[in-house]
Amino acid sequence: MELKTESKLEKIFKSGHLAVTSECGPPRSSDPTHIIEKGRLIKNHVDAVNITDNQTSVTRICSLAACIHLKNEGIEPVLQMVTRDRNRIALQSDLLGAASFGINNVLCLSGDHQSFGDHRQAQNVFDLDSMQLLQTVRHMREEGKFLSGDEIKVPPRFYAGAAANPFGDPFMIRVPRLAKKIAAGAEFIQTQCIYNMDRFEKWMEEVRDRGLDGKVNIMAGITPMRSVGMAKYMKRAVPGMDVPDELIDRLAGVEKKQQAQEGINIAIEQIQRLKEVKGVAGFHVMAIEWEEKVPEIIESAGLYPRPEVD
Amino acid sequence: MEEIWEMVRQHKNVTVFGCNTCVAVCHQGGNKEAEILASLLRMKATREELEIQFVDSGIERQCEHEFFEKAEGLLQNSEAVLSLACGIGVQFVATKYPKTPVYPALNTTFLGDVIAPGVFTEKCQGCGDCVLGATGGVCPISRCAKRVLNGPCGGSANGKCEISREVDCAWQLIIDRLDAMGKMENYEKLSSLKDWSRDRAGGPRSFKLEDF
Numbered sequence: 001m002e003l004k005t006e007s008k009l010e011k012i013f014k015s016g017h018l019a020v021t022s023e024c025g026p027p028r029s030s031d032p033t034h035i036i037e038k039g040r041l042i043k044n045h046v047d048a049v050n051i052t053d054n055q056t057s058v059t060r061i062c063s064l065a066a067c068i069h070l071k072n073e074g075i076e077p078v079l080q081m082v083t084r085d086r087n088r089i090a091l092q093s094d095l096l097g098a099a100s101f102g103i104n105n106v107l108c109l110s111g112d113h114q115s116f117g118d119h120r121q122a123q124n125v126f127d128l129d130s131m132q133l134l135q136t137v138r139h140m141r142e143e144g145k146f147l148s149g150d151e152i153k154v155p156p157r158f159y160a161g162a163a164a165n166p167f168g169d170p171f172m173i174r175v176p177r178l179a180k181k182i183a184a185g186a187e188f189i190q191t192q193c194i195y196n197m198d199r200f201e202k203w204m205e206e207v208r209d210r211g212l213d214g215k216v217n218i219m220a221g222i223t224p225m226r227s228v229g230m231a232k233y234m235k236r237a238v239p240g241m242d243v244p245d246e247l248i249d250r251l252a253g254v255e256k257k258q259q260a261q262e263g264i265n266i267a268i269e270q271i272q273r274l275k276e277v278k279g280v281a282g283f284h285v286m287a288i289e290w291e292e293k294v295p296e297i298i299e300s301a302g303l304y305p306r307p308e309v310d
Numbered sequence: 311m312e313e314i315w316e317m318v319r320q321h322k323n324v325t326v327f328g329c330n331t332c333v334a335v336c337h338q339g340g341n342k343e344a345e346i347l348a349s350l351l352r353m354k355a356t357r358e359e360l361e362i363q364f365v366d367s368g369i370e371r372q373c374e375h376e377f378f379e380k381a382e383g384l385l386q387n388s389e390a391v392l393s394l395a396c397g398i399g400v401q402f403v404a405t406k407y408p409k410t411p412v413y414p415a416l417n418t419t420f421l422g423d424v425i426a427p428g429v430f431t432e433k434c435q436g437c438g439d440c441v442l443g444a445t446g447g448v449c450p451i452s453r454c455a456k457r458v459l460n461g462p463c464g465g466s467a468n469g470k471c472e473i474s475r476e477v478d479c480a481w482q483l484i485i486d487r488l489d490a491m492g493k494m495e496n497y498e499k500l501s502s503l504k505d506w507s508r509d510r511a512g513g514p515r516s517f518k519l520e521d522f
């Protein structure tokens with residue numbers, strides 16, 4: 001097994017297992033207790049945990065610091081990095097800092113526009129975009145150089161990931177865009193939350209037709225619905241989210257008290273169905289502020305216990 | 311209006327000075343607008359019982375010396391100037407009359423075009439390193455909310471930008487153009503990292519014609 005990095009995620013993929021990751025949002029205060037507790041809840045059920053980077057442009061504990069807290073708990077962190085708030089100097093500097101703490105994975109994103117967050121008056125940066133950040137991470141690792149061309153004595157060796165949305169617009173570039181991210185250096189992909197299963201399978205078919213599943217590890221994004229209200233909200237208000245009416249009807253068909261459980265059942269069924277889809281290399285379970293349910297989903301979907309790779 | 315009032319109320323004699331080219335086209339800062347603004351200010355002064363003389367005037371362009379000739383006397387004798395030009399004109403007047411307070415009457419918003427009478431859209435940020443050749447003639451620097459060079463971002467929906475359903479997604483426009491031109495293969499070419507040193511990031515810029 002030829003490994004390019006120290007990443008546990010890379011080892012999982014390369015030893016042929018389905019990987020399981022989850023995601024946590026850091027708190028809006030300088031008290032880290034919350035993120036440490038969330039990490040402990042899911043620690044044994046996932047291979048790695050993403051820490052979001054000021055998600056929806058709301059100011060929080062920085063992703064890097066939160067990753068270090070997880071690392072201290074023995075959890076493999078995935079540093080999310082958005083290009084919204086930092087220029088190439090700050091981004092490369094944070095990559096060096098993260099590597100110095102033994103953080104091995106980075107997920108490269110552009111980030112939501114600041115008009116969604118708590119500082120609408122902020123200046124944004126967007127010196128690089130998500131693909132250029134991927135290129136940067138790979139350039140530092142492979143060439144051992146900064147973007148400036150200067151040598152890095154001990155280059156950071158990150159396993160590089162990106163997001164993909166099989167449902168976004170324009171439809172025509174859904175697969176070419178994935179190809180482009182792979183060309184930019186993506187080694188793993190976490191997809192947007194999947195609800196429209198047929199459309200996702202169609203996308204995977206096109207991905208396979210171009211042989212892209214052999215070049216990148218695609219993790220299917222799973223987010224359990226907590227209520228029919230949440231499903232309707234996601235359909236209506238979240239750009240790039242495809243929530244079919246059948247799913248809304250199914251949630252609406254059960255009693256209000258039962259809806260959360262029904263949402264979990266749906267998530268488990270989805271995972272079971274997607275396990276059979278060729279090219280799906282793992283699952284990214286994003287239970288937004290509902291981390292306590294992650295173990296149940298993973299166990300019931302037959303993804304527990306997690307393999308030992310170290 | 312309140313913002314302008316706060317700037318000028320301390321004076322006794324203010325020239326409200328229009329600029330009759332770009333800002334006039336936008337119906338914001340022409341000589342006609344200067345006349346209207348001056349009379350609004352006069353009314354305001356009367357209501358507040360302050361004695362301020364507002365003289366309205368204007369020239370074709372507040373960004374070149376020769377146009378100032380005919381207003382020279384007036385400006386020399388003004389206690390303050392309220393300029394209806396863009397930020398450039400305001401700075402030009404301020405440099406030209408070092409001892410005279412010069413106030414902006416407009417918030418200069420962007421460099422745009424006139425897509426229909428009365429409708430203006432930002433089209434260029436003067437980034438100094440034009441990418442239009444690769445993006446189907448649609449500028450992602452000025453028209454994409456995140457300036458992404460390999461777009462669209464995940465927020466593009468139904469041709470609109472994630473920031474608002476009123477705003478076109480620049481990358482949807484780029485892809486539509488590439489498709490119409492039969493150049494979709496260009497989409498998969500990674501765009502090189504942008505050299506922002508030729509943008510504002512490189513410090514104040516200037517441009518000099520050789521042999522002029």
Ligand code: SF4
Pocket residue numbers: 433434435436437438439440441442449450451452
């Ligand atoms: S790429 Fe730069 S120079 Fe070209 S139109 Fe856009 S902002 Fe203007």
Ligand code: SF4
Pocket residue numbers: 453454455456457458461462463464465466467470471472473478479480481482
């Ligand atoms: S939706 Fe389109 S225009 Fe808006 S930020 Fe994303 S790529 Fe740019």
